[in-house]
Amino acid sequence: MSPKTKTQYKLIRQEKRALITDTALRVFAEEGYHASSVNRIAERAGISKGLIYNYFTSKEDLLKKIVFDIYNKIIEKYPLNTKETSGKHVEFFIDKTFEFVIEDIDRAKLLFSISSQTEVMEILNEKVIEKSLPFMNSITKYFQTLKHENPEAMMYYFFSVLDGVQLNLIYNSKFPSESVKEILKNQFIKS
Amino acid sequence: MSPKTKTQYKLIRQEKRALITDTALRVFAEEGYHASSVNRIAERAGISKGLIYNYFTSKEDLLKKIVFDIYNKIIEKYPLNTKETSGKHVEFFIDKTFEFVIEDIDRAKLLFSISSQTEVMEILNEKVIEKSLPFMNSITKYFQTLKHENPEAMMYYFFSVLDGVQLNLIYNSKFPSESVKEILKNQFIKS
Amino acid sequence: MSPKTKTQYKLIRQEKRALITDTALRVFAEEGYHASSVNRIAERAGISKGLIYNYFTSKEDLLKKIVFDIYNKIIEKYPLNTKETSGKHVEFFIDKTFEFVIEDIDRAKLLFSISSQTEVMEILNEKVIEKSLPFMNSITKYFQTLKHENPEAMMYYFFSVLDGVQLNLIYNSKFPSESVKEILKNQFIKS
Amino acid sequence: MSPKTKTQYKLIRQEKRALITDTALRVFAEEGYHASSVNRIAERAGISKGLIYNYFTSKEDLLKKIVFDIYNKIIEKYPLNTKETSGKHVEFFIDKTFEFVIEDIDRAKLLFSISSQTEVMEILNEKVIEKSLPFMNSITKYFQTLKHENPEAMMYYFFSVLDGVQLNLIYNSKFPSESVKEILKNQFIKS
DNA sequence: GATGAATGAGAGTTCATTCAT
DNA sequence: CATGAATGAACTCTCATTCAT
CATH class of the missing domain: 1.10.357.10 (Tetracycline Repressor, domain 2)
Structure with missing residues (x-):
């Protein structure tokens, strides 16, 4: 009935940010920055493309x-x-x-x-x-x-x-x- | 206006091929392969995009x-x-x-x-x-x-x-x- | 901590609704309807995106x-x-x-x-x-x-x-x- | 066997440019600039999205x-x-x-x-x-x-x-x- | 051999909307 | 009542490639 606490949100954000950077790191390392697509990073991380832009302003x-x-x-x-x-x-x-x-x-x-x-x-x-x-x-x-x-x-x-x-x-x-x-x-x- | 001989054609092809590879080499080196566009290579070489595909099957x-x-x-x-x-x-x-x-x-x-x-x-x-x-x-x-x-x-x-x-x-x-x-x-x- | 009366709730709803419409009005007027984002309206009103959908079915x-x-x-x-x-x-x-x-x-x-x-x-x-x-x-x-x-x-x-x-x-x-x-x-x- | 003449290309460009501006004008007028999509303009003009960007740098x-x-x-x-x-x-x-x-x-x-x-x-x-x-x-x-x-x-x-x-x-x-x-x-x- | 108009798949990005809490 | 993380469709734009001439 009540919204998540700020601490909960903070934790979620930390974990998701780490998930995104870790996945992106691997994809970038494998294929090179320019050859990697945001789509592919999202797929590998098991999240939507849009979520990445919730944490980073651009690729x-x-x-x-x-x-x-x-x-x-x-x-x-x-x-x-x-x-x-x-x-x-x-x-x-x-x-x-x-x-x-x-x-x-x-x-x-x-x-x-x-x-x-x-x-x-x-x-x-x-x-x-x-x-x-x-x-x-x-x-x-x-x-x-x-x-x-x-x-x-x-x-x-x-x-x-x-x-x-x-x-x-x-x-x-x-x-x-x-x-x-x-x-x-x-x-x-x-x- | 006389038709070119086979040798002349071959020479032209060789020169054009060299022009393309030399230009592409420079562009690739400067901007990286993925960030370089075929268009830009053609421009820098002073030829048309299409001509590149006359000599190479793809980028x-x-x-x-x-x-x-x-x-x-x-x-x-x-x-x-x-x-x-x-x-x-x-x-x-x-x-x-x-x-x-x-x-x-x-x-x-x-x-x-x-x-x-x-x-x-x-x-x-x-x-x-x-x-x-x-x-x-x-x-x-x-x-x-x-x-x-x-x-x-x-x-x-x-x-x-x-x-x-x-x-x-x-x-x-x-x-x-x-x-x-x-x-x-x-x-x-x-x- | 006492439960709010129905009248109090109604008052809160009225005030929040007014806050949202007033803010949206200003944002729409400034940037145009299509160029305005729900996010921006929520920000300017100091509320969450979700709350707007509690009062209005859509933008x-x-x-x-x-x-x-x-x-x-x-x-x-x-x-x-x-x-x-x-x-x-x-x-x-x-x-x-x-x-x-x-x-x-x-x-x-x-x-x-x-x-x-x-x-x-x-x-x-x-x-x-x-x-x-x-x-x-x-x-x-x-x-x-x-x-x-x-x-x-x-x-x-x-x-x-x-x-x-x-x-x-x-x-x-x-x-x-x-x-x-x-x-x-x-x-x-x-x- | 020979490429189109420069005059031919110029004519094509003029006509296409006019087709695009005329179509876009109508779409913009009907739906407003922000509500119009480049896709829709291309569809109505019977051309591809990409072609528009061959004539204009952006929407x-x-x-x-x-x-x-x-x-x-x-x-x-x-x-x-x-x-x-x-x-x-x-x-x-x-x-x-x-x-x-x-x-x-x-x-x-x-x-x-x-x-x-x-x-x-x-x-x-x-x-x-x-x-x-x-x-x-x-x-x-x-x-x-x-x-x-x-x-x-x-x-x-x-x-x-x-x-x-x-x-x-x-x-x-x-x-x-x-x-x-x-x-x-x-x-x-x-x- | 040579041109460049044209395509279309896919890129990065935005954003209204949903929903678990 | 209230939050904001998450989604996904649709957006603008790019570019390798094709093809009529």
């Missing part, structure tokens, strides 16, 4: 919010401790990178496939760069302490290696992840 | 043939000389990889952006793997001669590093390509 | 009842006194017409904008014509007493002039209403 | 171009001769107004129904006002020569009367147009 908004959430999750994953510029930090970085891809291949896939769609990323890019700077500085310092000739170039090299490894973790089913992780650590961590 | 066919052409160009770029498993071969590989991306960023961009679209790649993948095997074997052997613990994993690592470097050459305008090339060579080429 | 029903109410208000405004066919009656008519528009520009706007939407008006038109007939007869008789050549045509002319003036009162912010009222009276009231 | 663009065309037609109808401020000019004005509505009731209907949709008109309004000013001045001068107390108010009154008469010509099937035209001329033309 693009849905994508942006998913990507944003992923970035936040990544940021959480790499808590920056600038005091620690030792090999431990780099090892931690390598481990977390593998962890992120292996635990959540869909999120990683989406991030990679989206990175080539400039339009979408432009808005996020500033935020991302801002957040990335401390990591870049920290790694650069690490290579300085190792007396590398060009620490900054080494840092760029290090991140590009991580990119390449992630790419193969995602798309190359034969990629020997554990062995490569060992190699990586040997290459970059000098005791 | 997807156009994409596949472009990607196929790119692979062929890459294959040509890396003439396999299995006798030479020395550091020279690896250096050659690194140089060619940089060359390919820098000389033809559009082709590289297209390849990367397309890689995440499973449907298109599935067909090509088998062909690619088949062609890649000799290179993979050659590089594996190289790491064997260097007495690496796990030469196959090293080979996978090597190719993933190249992937990561390419990715950054394409999308990261601040990437110090020359310095990184030096680092790469130092890392993988032991004299 | 169209809401519109019809509002229009109907307006007509009733107009009818009340012009109490017909058929004995008085003198200039006083016509002057009264002119005054009331100005009064109606100026006092309640939203109602007037809605009526005019709705008039061109055939579907809605068809149902009302019969009722309106029925109610209007006495006025038309009264005005026709007035022009008869003034010995006009074609009193019926004059009556139609008179009403069309009132229509035109109303239109300009609503949409033309530079319209000199007081001066035009004077002119109108001079034109139609002969002592 | 709103279609409306704007139709309204614009109407205004241009009206402007042509009233060639301004500012030297002639006599009764002849006013008579001419009255005649043309009747002519416009009677000859082309759909266009008149559309203009009236659209006038209440502010958004659409805003863009046109400036142009319209600019074009209307000479007419307003001309009519004001006419009432000056007639020694009217307030010539400007008379001018506004005159145009509002024309508006009201047009409204009734359009929507009131019983409106005695010829008789009212006579009355109008008697009211405003003093010899």
Whole structure:
């Protein structure tokens, strides 16, 4: 006889929002953003098309919010401790990178496939760069302490290696992840 | 007003085909395959929509043939000389990889952006793997001669590093390509 | 916590109904019937969408009842006194017409904008014509007493002039209403 | 064997564009702009939905171009001769107004129904006002020569009367147009 | 070989309406 | 009496593809 309480509504909204983002994430990762249709996301989520627009203003908004959430999750994953510029930090970085891809291949896939769609990323890019700077500085310092000739170039090299490894973790089913992780650590961590 | 000879026709066809693939390549690279319209390609090429269908059965066919052409160009770029498993071969590989991306960023961009679209790649993948095997074997052997613990994993690592470097050459305008090339060579080429 | 009496309920219903019609009237007048959404009306009224359907069977029903109410208000405004066919009656008519528009520009706007939407008006038109007939007869008789050549045509002319003036009162912010009222009276009231 | 000539294409485009605007005009006039669907216009024109977008960028663009065309037609109808401020000019004005509505009731209907949709008109309004000013001045001068107390108010009154008469010509099937035209001329033309 | 008008399926989106609570 | 999550039909618009010429 009485309407649902505000708490009930809030709970429903949270769950449905999560259902939509999770489903969309999977569809986007599988087929790419542009090739995915809102219809298909709704079907897979077992809801109506219209409901998606009750939670997101547009398909693009849905994508942006998913990507944003992923970035936040990544940021959480790499808590920056600038005091620690030792090999431990780099090892931690390598481990977390593998962890992120292996635990959540869909999120990683989406991030990679989206990175080539400039339009979408432009808005996020500033935020991302801002957040990335401390990591870049920290790694650069690490290579300085190792007396590398060009620490900054080494840092760029290090991140590009991580990119390449992630790419193969995602798309190359034969990629020997554990062995490569060992190699990586040997290459970059000098005791 | 004299009727064209068969040779002339063939020449015209070849030129038109090239015009279409070149334009489409650029448009695909810039906006992504799904976001590009046939209309736009025709406009940019200065021809009519209909003409494209005179040379390709569909938009997807156009994409596949472009990607196929790119692979062929890459294959040509890396003439396999299995006798030479020395550091020279690896250096050659690194140089060619940089060359390919820098000389033809559009082709590289297209390849990367397309890689995440499973449907298109599935067909090509088998062909690619088949062609890649000799290179993979050659590089594996190289790491064997260097007495690496796990030469196959090293080979996978090597190719993933190249992937990561390419990715950054394409999308990261601040990437110090020359310095990184030096680092790469130092890392993988032991004299 | 005591149960409300039936009278109290009735009062609440009346107030809520009025709140809904008043809000809808304003929204319809501002944006037009088709461009207005039920959601927007609910928002502006500070109630839920569902509640509107507790009082009206549909958006169209809401519109019809509002229009109907307006007509009733107009009818009340012009109490017909058929004995008085003198200039006083016509002057009264002119005054009331100005009064109606100026006092309640939203109602007037809605009526005019709705008039061109055939579907809605068809149902009302019969009722309106029925109610209007006495006025038309009264005005026709007035022009008869003034010995006009074609009193019926004059009556139609008179009403069309009132229509035109109303239109300009609503949409033309530079319209000199007081001066035009004077002119109108001079034109139609002969002592 | 050869493509259509440019002239042929131009002819086709002209005819199709006219077919679309004519059909849309009728549909808009009958059902109002917002209540009309592009689908319905296409059906009535016997063409596909898509074709409409080959000629107009949007439904709103279609409306704007139709309204614009109407205004241009009206402007042509009233060639301004500012030297002639006599009764002849006013008579001419009255005649043309009747002519416009009677000859082309759909266009008149559309203009009236659209006038209440502010958004659409805003863009046109400036142009319209600019074009209307000479007419307003001309009519004001006419009432000056007639020694009217307030010539400007008379001018506004005159145009509002024309508006009201047009409204009734359009929507009131019983409106005695010829008789009212006579009355109008008697009211405003003093010899 | 070449054109571009035309199609139609399907895209993203909106919104009146329903209903469990 | 009141809520707002949920639906689905219908909307505007896009675009790969066809075809008469």
